[in-house]
Amino acid sequence: MNYKRKLLFSGLWLLVGLSAHAQADSTQAPKKLKEVIIKQHMNTTKVSLMKPMKVEEIGKGELLKAACCNLSESFETTPSVDVAFTDAVSGYKQVQMLGLAGPYTLITRENIPDVRGLAAITGLTYTPGTWIDGMQLSKGTGSVLNGYESVAGQINIELRKPFEEDKLVLNVYQNSQGRTEGNFYARKELSKRLSTGFFAHARSQWLKTDQNKDGFLDQPLGNQYILLNRWFYHAPKGFEAQAGIKGVYSTNTGGQWNYIKGDEQQAGKPWGYELNTKRLEGWAKIGKVFPHKPATSMGLQLSGVYHDQDALFGNRVYDARQKSLYANLIFQSIIDNTNHVIKGGLSTVLDDYDELFGAKVYKRTEIVPGAFAEYSYSYLDKFNLIAGLRGDYDNLYGGFLTPRLHLRYAPFKKTAIRASIGRAQRTANILAENMGYMASSRVFVIPSTANSFNLDPEVAWNMGVNLTQKFMLDYRDGSFGVDYYYTHFQNQVIADVENPGQVSFYNLSGPSFAHSLQAQFDYELIHHLSMRLAYRWYNVMSTFSGVLKEKPLIAANRAFANFGYETNNSWKFDYTFHWTGTKRVPATHMMLGFRSPSFVQMNAQVSKMFKNNIEIYLGGENLTNYMQHDPIIGADAPFAHGFDASMIWGPVMGRNIYAGVRYNLK
Amino acid sequence: MKRLIVFLSIIFFSSAVFAQQNKDIVTEHYKVSGNCEQCKKRIENAAYIKGVKRAEWNKETGDLTLIYRPSQTSADAVLQHIAKAGHESGQVKADDAAYKKLPHCCAYKETGKH
Numbered sequence: 014m015n016y017k018r019k020l021l022f023s024g025l026w027l028l029v030g031l032s033a034h035a036q037a038d039s040t041q042a043p044k045k046l047k048e049v050i051i052k053q054h055m056n057t058t059k060v061s062l063m064k065p066m067k068v069e070e071i072g073k074g075e076l077l078k079a080a081c082c083n084l085s086e087s088f089e090t091t092p093s094v095d096v097a098f099t100d101a102v103s104g105y106k107q108v109q110m111l112g113l114a115g116p117y118t119l120i121t122r123e124n125i126p127d128v129r130g131l132a133a134i135t136g137l138t139y140t141p142g143t144w145i146d147g148m149q150l151s152k153g154t155g156s157v158l159n160g161y162e163s164v165a166g167q168i169n170i171e172l173r174k175p176f177e178e179d180k181l182v183l184n185v186y187q188n189s190q191g192r193t194e195g196n197f198y199a200r201k202e203l204s205k206r207l208s209t210g211f212f213a214h215a216r217s218q219w220l221k222t223d224q225n226k227d228g229f230l231d232q233p234l235g236n237q238y239i240l241l242n243r244w245f246y247h248a249p250k251g252f253e254a255q256a257g258i259k260g261v262y263s264t265n266t267g268g269q270w271n272y273i274k275g276d277e278q279q280a281g282k283p284w285g286y287e288l289n290t291k292r293l294e295g296w297a298k299i300g301k302v303f304p305h306k307p308a309t310s311m312g313l314q315l316s317g318v319y320h321d322q323d324a325l326f327g328n329r330v331y332d333a334r335q336k337s338l339y340a341n342l343i344f345q346s347i348i349d350n351t352n353h354v355i356k357g358g359l360s361t362v363l364d365d366y367d368e369l370f371g372a373k374v375y376k377r378t379e380i381v382p383g384a385f386a387e388y389s390y391s392y393l394d395k396f397n398l399i400a401g402l403r404g405d406y407d408n409l410y411g412g413f414l415t416p417r418l419h420l421r422y423a424p425f426k427k428t429a430i431r432a433s434i435g436r437a438q439r440t441a442n443i444l445a446e447n448m449g450y451m452a453s454s455r456v457f458v459i460p461s462t463a464n465s466f467n468l469d470p471e472v473a474w475n476m477g478v479n480l481t482q483k484f485m486l487d488y489r490d491g492s493f494g495v496d497y498y499y500t501h502f503q504n505q506v507i508a509d510v511e512n513p514g515q516v517s518f519y520n521l522s523g524p525s526f527a528h529s530l531q532a533q534f535d536y537e538l539i540h541h542l543s544m545r546l547a548y549r550w551y552n553v554m555s556t557f558s559g560v561l562k563e564k565p566l567i568a569a570n571r572a573f574a575n576f577g578y579e580t581n582n583s584w585k586f587d588y589t590f591h592w593t594g595t596k597r598v599p600a601t602h603m604m605l606g607f608r609s610p611s612f613v614q615m616n617a618q619v620s621k622m623f624k625n626n627i628e629i630y631l632g633g634e635n636l637t638n639y640m641q642h643d644p645i646i647g648a649d650a651p652f653a654h655g656f657d658a659s660m661i662w663g664p665v666m667g668r669n670i671y672a673g674v675r676y677n678l679k
Numbered sequence: 680m681k682r683l684i685v686f687l688s689i690i691f692f693s694s695a696v697f698a699q700q701n702k703d704i705v706t707e708h709y710k711v712s713g714n715c716e717q718c719k720k721r722i723e724n725a726a727y728i729k730g731v732k733r734a735e736w737n738k739e740t741g742d743l744t745l746i747y748r749p750s751q752t753s754a755d756a757v758l759q760h761i762a763k764a765g766h767e768s769g770q771v772k773a774d775d776a777a778y779k780k781l782p783h784c785c786a787y788k789e790t791g792k793h
Contacts, residue, residue, distance in 0.1 A: 488733035488746050540727055581724055679782075 058091065058545075060481050060494060062429040065389070065397035065421045066155065067479050067496065069093060071148040078577065078587045078618065079632075082186060082194055082216070084108075084120075084128075084145075084170070085137035089616060089634075090589055092533055092547030092573040093150060094168075097566075099134055099449030101644035101658040101665045102267055102286045102326070104218075104232030107134050107449075111152060111165040111498050111529040112551035112567055116446045117439075117473075119155065119163035122170050125296055125316045126160060130364060131335040131445045132320055135290065139239060139261050141214045143184045143196040143675070146171045152498055152529075153477045154417050154435030157385045157401035158343060158356060161415040164437040164473045164500060175200040175210035175245055181678035188671035190232070191220020206248060212241035223270060224667040225640055227648040229658070231666050233267025233286055251302030251310075261292040268327070269651065278328040284651035286452065287325040294318045308354070309346040315339070326451040327651060331444060333368040357386040360405075370444055370457070376464045379440060380408045385415075397421040401435075410470050413438055427483040434476040441471055441506040443518050450508070450516045452658040454647075458517035469520050472503040491536035500527040502555075510565060511557045513602045514654055523556025527564075541580065547573040563597050566662055570594030570611075583622035587632075590615050596662045602655040603646050609662035612639050628675040638668040703748045704732065711736060711743045711761060711768045715784040718766065725764035726757050743768070 059070045071091060079089040085106040088094035095109040107115040120128035120136070128136035152166040159167065173179070182198040197213040216237040221230055243257035265288040266274050272285035296316035303309040320335040343358040361382045368375045383405030390398045399419040406412045417435030424430070443459065443466060450457070460467040479496030502525040509517045531549035538544050549571050553564040563569075572592040579585050591614045600606035618632030641663035647655035711722055719736050722743065726734030730751030735744045745757060758771040765781045767773035778788070 581727075 060492065062423060062427065062481055062483060063394065065391075065399050065419050065431070066151050066153075066433065067429075067431050067481065067494075069150040071150060073145070073147060076142045076145055076148075077585075077620070077630075078575075078589075079142075079616065079634075082142060082192075083138045084140045084142070087142045087145075087148075090545075090575050090587075091150065092545070092549060092571075093152065093531065095568070095571065098661045098665045099659075100452040101231075101641075101661055102229060102233070102452040103265065103288065103448070104267070105134055105138070105449075108137065108168075109567070110168075111475075111500060112527040112553035112564070113165040113500060114446065116441070117164040119159060119167045120170070121159060121167065122296075123172065123298075124159060124169055125298075125314055125341075126162070126339060126362075127170070127294075129162070130318070130320065130337060130366070130442055131322060131333050132292065133442060133446050134448060135263075135288070135322075138237065138263075139259075139292070140170060140172075141194075141196050141212075141239070143182055144172055144198060144212050144214070144241070146173045146178070152479075152496065153433040154437050154475050156399070156419075157387055157403040157415060157417050158341075158358070160341075160360065160362070161383070161403060161405055161413070161437060162439045164439065164471070164475060165498075172212070172241075172243070173198055173200070173210060175208035175243060176202060176247075179677045179679060181676070183676040184673060186671060186673035188669050190218075190222050190666065190669050192216065192218050206246055208245045210241075210243045212239075212243075214239040221270065222666075225642070225644065225665075227643060227645050228269055229284075229645055229648060230267045230270060233265040233288070235263065235265035235267075235288075237261070237263040251304050253300045253302075254298065256297040257295070259292075259294045261290060263288075263290040265289070278325070278652075280650075280652040284327045284656075285325060286327075288322060289324075290320070290322040292318070292320045307347065308351055311345070312343045314341040314343075324448070324451070327454075327656075329371065329451050331368070331370050331448070331451060333366065333370075333445065335367075336363075336365040338363040352391050354389040355386070356389075357384075359384050364440075366442065368444055373461070374464055375444070375461065375466060377409070377440075377466070381405050395423050407440075407470070410440070413472075429481045430478070431481075432476075432478045434474070436472070436474050438470050438472050441468065443468070443506060443508065447508050447516065449661075450510065450659045453516075454652075454654045454656040455510070455514055455516045455659070458515055460519060466518075468506050468518065469504050471505050473500055473505070474503065475500045486536065489537040489540070491534070493532075493534050495532045496530070498527075498529045500529075502526065505555065507555060507557065509557050510659075511562070511599050513600055521556060523559065524561060525555040526553075528552040542576065542578045545573070545575040549573075565597050565599045566660070568594045568596050568611075585618075585620045585622075587618045588615070589617070593663075598660055598662055601646050601657050601660060603657075609641075612663055613637060614639060614664065626677050626679065628677070629672070630675070631670075631672045633671070634669040635664050635666065636668060640664050640667050703750050704746060705749055706744065706746045707754055709743045709745060709754065709758060709768050709770065710741050711758075711766050712741065712773075712787040713738065713766050713785055714787050717782050718785040718787075721764055721781075721785065722761055722766050725761045725766070728752060728757060728760050731757060 058075050060067060075090060076087050079087055085096055085108060088096050088108060096106050099105050099107050110118045116133040149169045155163050155167040180200055184196040186194040194216045200210040202208040218232060218234050224231055239261050241259040244255060246254045268286040269283035272283035276282055276285055278285060298314050300312040316339045318337040322333055324331040339362050341360040343356060345356045347354050364379045366377045383403055385403030387401035401417045403415045415436050419433045421429060421431045477496060477498035481494045483492045502521055505521040505525045507519055507521055529551050533547040535545045551567060551569050553567050554561055555564055571594060574590040576588045594611045595608045598607050598609050615636040616634045618630060620628055620630035622628040644661055644665050646657040647653060713722055719738050722736045723734045731747045733746040758768045762771040762773045763777055765773050765777035
């Protein structure tokens with residue numbers, strides 16, 4: 014009986030999660046199962062030895078290490094992800110994995126593609142850290158169940174579930190750079206079956222700051238409001254449904270100190286930056302477990318996005334609209350026993366883009382129906398294989414196949430060796446993904462026919478191997494991991510900034526690849542004092558106008574250390590150290606090309622949880638106050654041809670001290 | 680890569696040496712009452728007194744694996760400390776006041792588990 018129940022419940026999970034990490038022990042379980050499956054608290058980042066794919070489980074505890082604020086900032090303590098400013102004007106940061114820019118990573122909300130399209134860069138700020146239950150980060154092409162897009166990896170975000178854990182969460186945050194933020198979460202179980210969660214976020218950057226004294230605001234003034242409401246319904250007979258809706262409203266006004274919204278954009282007047290975004294998302298998941306057929310289930314995922322943004326970079330106008338629909342139907346069953354699991358299904362992605370850039374309109378309607386199948390085999394706890402294949406037909410670029418293979422072998426109990434290889438394809442949204450370059454006088458050279466980009470889809474093969482070794486040393490646990498990934502581009506849309514005053518887009522002609530090697534060591538030095546050391550090395554090269562060169566603005570070397578200490582009376586201390594190596598900075602009108610200096614950044618945080626569930630935190634980012642000098646080239650003449658705020662290799666903002674309060678009602 | 684292998688083998692080797700050489704270390708098992716993940720944290724935290732090298736409580740079986748230095752502490756001292764936190768063992772009863780303060784999910788006497 015117990016076995017059957019467990020089987021049924023794991024089936025249910027798969028349905029709810031419908032996940033690429035399907036083999037993973039998901040963090041969610043219907044409420045009625047609480048007595049059977051007790052959730053593991055993941056206080057920090059963990060890598061399981063059992064999953065066929067190497068997945069870094071980033072728990073709430075890890076997210077709290079950097080109190081601030083949204084997704085792009087929550088990776089500060091994760092060595093696998095690099096976070097860097099896109100330019101010196103917008104204040105946006107973008108993530109990087111395996112040496113590849115953020116858009117090459119598939120970012121999903123509960124396994125539905127989320128941060129993509131026009132929101133490829135800005136979308137990371139639409140999920141506040143306090144809303145998140147946990148994240149799963151995996152490198153390499155993931156499962157075919159989640160589509161064909163992920164080149165570098167997948168980051169899946171699980172939001173808080175309305176049927177478990179904290180009933181109410183409040184968070185108020187203030188920093189020394191004039192940013193105030195409030196987050197709210199509450200859940201309600203309306204009945205045994207029906208539950209709802211309500212999420213709210215408000216953020217205001219109300220203080221003008223110019224720490225580098227270049228006359229430009231370090232980050233724009235503006236407000237951001239996000240609301241989210243989700244519902245869960247656990248029906249009898251293995252039927253389950255959930256739905257959610259999310260709205261984002263965000264304003265940004267920045268640029269030169271004296272710029273006032275609406276000022277005319279011409280030489281002699283203050284240079285202005287604006288980005289105003291309205292975004293609405295809705296999604297639903299419906300799942301059914303067949304109680305009489307073991308481990309057999311079906312699930313449907315639906316989502317829709319409307320995204321509207323108006324941007325201004327000096328006299329450059331960029332207004333864009335995206336409408337997207339996504340549907341994914343997955344069927345899962347077993348052959349004979351749970352050692353042989355098959356999954357299959359159908360999916361459709363519809364993207365409709367309407368972009369106005371300068372005086373030109375670009376339109377694209379892309380519809381990609383597809384079918385997929387995946388077979389998983391496991392032999393005891395020793396060996397796993399996941400082989401997936403999908404076929405998709407793109408109305409603009411034709412049909413293509415996406416094969417993917419994952420292997421895991423555990424020679425010893427505490428050792429796992431994994432390997433993966435797969436193909437990925439995506440259509441670049443060159444404007445949205447390269448908005449940082451708009452903060453310059455660079456001319457955008459875009460090949461186009463009529464109202465569309467004349468560019469091919471990006472096609473890449475990614476392969477990787479990794480080793481995870483856990484150990485116990487002097488009765489305390491530790492782990493060691495090393496991974497190596499190689500991404501080879503068959504085609505890539507190159508954003509070439511090698512020529513001063515230009516950014517030109519074209520299809521790759523010649524080699525383009527990324528090698529990534531990372532080693533990480535985790536150990537509990539003394540009881541309650543954890544240490545994480547990591548080093549990673551990239552070799553990312555592309556062919557720019559016939560010449561193979563190191564990709565600009567990417568650090569080949571990076572070292573990382575994190576120490577966390579927790580006392581029995583709920584004091585927490587956290588300290589992070591980053592060393593970022595040199596980067597190649599291409600030549601501009603005003604300067605020859607050069608290598609940026611390496612630099613060190615430190616973050617630290619102290620927090621204290623009181624008996625009444627109130628937690629107070631105080632922290633600092635970039636404690637050494639290291640800043641890139643003159644991040645804006647030609648800042649004194651922003652309408653002249655030498656102006657460039659996009660050659661960013663270091664921190665644009667100086668030391669930041671913050672404090673806040675969290676309240677959790679269990 | 681070579682360095683890596685050396686580094687790794689040092690870790691394994693040294694952990695094996697640590698485990699074998701230290702005579703002033705005992706590993707014992709005790710049944711301790713509790714139900715949930717929260718209890719696990721409570722029990723393990725209470726068990727870490729001076730002289731305790733490792734304390735791991737299994738919430739499925741209620742089994743506490745205790746590794747400590749007999750020269751510095753005793754199993755009884757550890758179990759006393761756990762009982763003070765409200766979790767009783769076969770050897771030491773929890774005091775009522777502490778039991779009443781337990782979080783809801785840890786109220787093992789009510790649910791009859793373990």
